[in-house]
Amino acid sequence: MTQSLGLRTRTFGALALVALVLLGALASGTAIAQAYPTRTIRLVVPFPPGGATDIITRSVAQKLSEQLGQSVVVDNKPGAGGSIGSDLVAKAAPDGYTILMATTSTHSIGPALNPKLPYNPERDFAPVSLVATSPNLLVVTPTIPVNNLKEFIAYAQAHPGQLNYASSGTGTIVHLSGELFKSMTGLDIVHVPYKGTALALPDLINGQVTMIFDNIVSAMPQVKSGKVKVLAISSAKRSSLVPDVPTMAEAGLPGYTSDTYFGVFAPPGTPKEIVDRLSRELAKAVNAPDVKERLAGQGAEAVGGSPADLAKAVRADAEKWGKVIKNAGVKVE
Numbered sequence: 291m292t293q294s295l296g297l298r299t300r301t302f303g304a305l306a307l308v309a310l311v312l313l314g315a316l317a318s319g320t321a322i323a324q325a326y327p328t329r330t331i332r333l334v335v336p337f338p339p340g341g342a343t344d345i346i347t348r349s350v351a352q353k354l355s356e357q358l359g360q361s362v363v364v365d366n367k368p369g370a371g372g373s374i375g376s377d378l379v380a381k382a383a384p385d386g387y388t389i390l391m392a393t394t395s396t397h398s399i400g401p402a403l404n405p406k407l408p409y410n411p412e413r414d415f416a417p418v419s420l421v422a423t424s425p426n427l428l429v430v431t432p433t434i435p436v437n438n439l440k441e442f443i444a445y446a447q448a449h450p451g452q453l454n455y456a457s458s459g460t461g462t463i464v465h466l467s468g469e470l471f472k473s474m475t476g477l478d479i480v481h482v483p484y485k486g487t488a489l490a491l492p493d494l495i496n497g498q499v500t501m502i503f504d505n506i507v508s509a510m511p512q513v514k515s516g517k518v519k520v521l522a523i524s525s526a527k528r529s530s531l532v533p534d535v536p537t538m539a540e541a542g543l544p545g546y547t548s549d550t551y552f553g554v555f556a557p558p559g560t561p562k563e564i565v566d567r568l569s570r571e572l573a574k575a576v577n578a579p580d581v582k583e584r585l586a587g588q589g590a591e592a593v594g595g596s597p598a599d600l601a602k603a604v605r606a607d608a609e610k611w612g613k614v615i616k617n618a619g620v621k622v623e
Contacts, residue, residue, distance in 0.1 A: 346552055351363070421576050438542070446478075574594075576593065
């Protein structure tokens with residue numbers, strides 16, 4: 291009886307100790323989340339200043355600073371298609387003070403184009419939150435007799451190998467959007483890479499190139515002036531930025547979607563409490579009216595969401611664009 295009582299006492303003591311440890315860990319995690327941040331946060335942009343990613347990031351960083359009561363400093367670390375800045379964050383201290391604004395290019399397309407990247411998008415980052423998505427418009431030269439997507443597909447079928455499409459460079463999402471379009475329609479259209487879509491637009495207007503998937507902001511002034519024709523938007527749903535433009539599915543190509551996502555990541559091992567705090571604050575920031583307006587100025591729509599939502603987006607786009615890259619034999623030297 292005494293032995294049994296002693297065993298029960300020791301068992302109770304062990305359970306009590308475990309409970310105290312768990313409560314201590316929970317309290318510690320809560321304390322970390324409540325205290326964070328206590329100093330400046332560095333938000334790395336792996337692209338040069340002035341581009342869409344940089345402008346979107348600065349809009350979000352400003353609002354985050356207001357909400358958190360600490361400076362959120364944007365640090366541009368461009369180079370190697372975004373891999374230099376991304377790798378810097380992957381190897382940073384996992385304390386929530388160095389985070390990354392990544393894109394479809396750095397985390398879903400880049401790894402398929404370059405298997406030798408110094409980081410693995412899933413293993414070497416802690417997803418925090420989606421920030422925004424940016425679709426493209428399918429626009430065509432006014433020199434061909436088409437006014438909608440079905441007419442364009444029929445026209446291209448009747449002129450195999452005679453039409454072409456411009457891109458902002460080999461391996462970019464603009465290029466891959468064209469390759470996806472070719473694979474889904476079976477059209478024979480020639481790729482013409484440019485160093486940016488701004489350089490391609492004059493050739494589109496005068497008919498030297500036939501089509502391009504271009505950003506809403508750069509395409510719409512040309513559409514409104516009648517210099518190019520817009521046939522569809524590449525997102526799954528119509529955009530509030532151009533509500534009268536049909537989706538590719540509505541226009542006649544079911545299943546076609548192509549968007550750029552922008553999402554924040556932290557280094558692997560960052561405490562869950564900090565990741566969750568950042569995720570909540572980012573969702574609040576991107577949906578603030580003034581931030582949504584600035585995002586719209588870049589042709590992007592605010593999203594927000596959980597770490598799981600961002601991880602899902604990365605995996606889905608990696609699978610999708612990986613297939614396009616493989617099937618089209620796309621290689622970047």
